[in-house]
Amino acid sequence: MKHLLSSLSFLVITLSLLSGCASPEKKKSDLVFSYINVDGADDVIAFCPADEIIMVMPEEGGKVGTVDVILNDGREMVLHGNYSAMNIAGTQVETYQSNNEDMQKIFGQAVSALPKAPFTTSLYFITNTHALTPASKKAATELFTKITARQSANITLSGHTDSVGSNQSNQQLSLRRANMIKNALIQAGISSKRIKVVSYGEAKLTIKTNNNVAEQKNRRVEISVR
Amino acid sequence: MQRITFYTIFIISFLASPVFAASAIGNIKVFTGQATVERSGGPIPAKLDMPIYSDDTITTHSNASLGLLFSDDTRLSLGANSTINIENYNFDKKSHKGNFDVAMHRGILSVISGKLTARRAGSLKVRTPSAILAVRGTEFSVKVDATEEIK
Numbered sequence: 001m002k003h004l005l006s007s008l009s010f011l012v013i014t015l016s017l018l019s020g021c022a023s024p025e026k027k028k029s030d031l032v033f034s035y036i037n038v039d040g041a042d043d044v045i046a047f048c049p050a051d052e053i054i055m056v057m058p059e060e061g062g063k064v065g066t067v068d069v070i071l072n073d074g075r076e077m078v079l080h081g082n083y084s085a086m087n088i089a090g091t092q093v094e095t096y097q098s099n100n101e102d103m104q105k106i107f108g109q110a111v112s113a114l115p116k117a118p119f120t121t122s123l124y125f126i127t128n129t130h131a132l133t134p135a136s137k138k139a140a141t142e143l144f145t146k147i148t149a150r151q152s153a154n155i156t157l158s159g160h161t162d163s164v165g166s167n168q169s170n171q172q173l174s175l176r177r178a179n180m181i182k183n184a185l186i187q188a189g190i191s192s193k194r195i196k197v198v199s200y201g202e203a204k205l206t207i208k209t210n211n212n213v214a215e216q217k218n219r220r221v222e223i224s225v226r
Numbered sequence: 227m228q229r230i231t232f233y234t235i236f237i238i239s240f241l242a243s244p245v246f247a248a249s250a251i252g253n254i255k256v257f258t259g260q261a262t263v264e265r266s267g268g269p270i271p272a273k274l275d276m277p278i279y280s281d282d283t284i285t286t287h288s289n290a291s292l293g294l295l296f297s298d299d300t301r302l303s304l305g306a307n308s309t310i311n312i313e314n315y316n317f318d319k320k321s322h323k324g325n326f327d328v329a330m331h332r333g334i335l336s337v338i339s340g341k342l343t344a345r346r347a348g349s350l351k352v353r354t355p356s357a358i359l360a361v362r363g364t365e366f367s368v369k370v371d372a373t374e375e376i377k
Contacts, residue, residue: 051356051370052354052355052356052357052368053367053369054354054369055367057336057366057367059338059364059365063363065362065363065365065366066347066362067359067361067366068348068359069359070358070359070360071356072357088356088357106334106367107336109306110303110304110305110308110335110336111367113256113305113336114256114293114301115294115295115301115303118295118299150255151257152253152254152255152257152274226295
């Protein structure tokens with residue numbers, strides 16, 4: 001008897017699903033493939049027009065995403081982990097495990113319009129000059145490519161020196177360093193309107209030192225890109 | 227006459243000042259196709275770099291896509307034929323406290339949450355016609371079928 005009841009409820013749900021979903025006017029691309037688990041029965045495959053789809057996407061750095069879903073009728077559900085997804089069609093709600101292919105198919109257009117993450121990096125200089133170290137010269141080429149690839153990058157350059165020399169001469173040196181990077185960015189095709197320059201002399205050391213200490217890490221321009 | 231001009235300019239700038247008092251909360255950083263931003267004063271065509279304010283409603287047209295970067299580093303992007311409304315945005319740059327409420331009316335929306343949810347899980351909420359999505363972190367997408375298609 002128990003068994004009969006459970007298979008009955010399964011039948012009712014399946015029927016209502018089918019009648020609720022069948023819609024011949026819908027184009028095939030509007031249909032979503034979903035798996036519905038009902039009362040321990042085998043997976044039932046149904047074609048259903050999706051009113052809403054929510055999907056957790058994989059992230060950089062291996063972190064796992066979580067979204068709490070509170071439905072209008074008060075039910076609460078949690079989507080946790082890459083490609084965990086939910087399909088809401090009227091009062092029907094199904095959670096399922098999706099994949100990269102479906103993610104691209106459904107959301108690709110929006111995903112590819114996501115702006116790149118803002119970041120900050122530094123380039124380093126040879127003592128008492130506004131010439132980059134050989135390593136930073138290489139890094140600068142890569143950095144400029146990364147910046148010019150963005151549709152709308154706003155850049156703040158802050159020039160710094162180490163504690164060798166007078167405050168006044170270091171103030172000027174830090175400004176020359178920042179302006180050197182600014183000119184290189186303009187050469188690379190970035191509009192000067194997008195570049196803001198500030199200079200701090202030896203006021204903001206990365207590595208705290210006594211006065212008149214040469215320190216490579218302090219001879220820098222910090223480049224903040226948004 | 228000069229005095230009248232002076233006073234007129236003074237009054238106009240005074241009346242206009244509340245418009246500038248509200249500060250931008252984000253910018254359009256990625257843009258293809260056509261889109262419209264509705265704010266008090268009527269709809270304006272979207273442009274790359276355009277500042278975005280709380281209460282703005284953004285609608286992309288067909289074949290358009292648009293990406294937004296907000297001051298807490300939250301990123302939102304829309305596919306074609308999509309509409310969102312920025313219901314509420316506040317972010318304290320020092321404490322990273324605040325709230326971000328987005329209403330998603332139709333289309334596709336991708337989200338990468340930023341400093342707000344890093345500070346407090348759930349501080350970014352996306353409201354769809356069927357549910358409220360409280361974001362603990364950090365990347366997800368939503369698709370809402372256009373109202374006309376819902377029986």
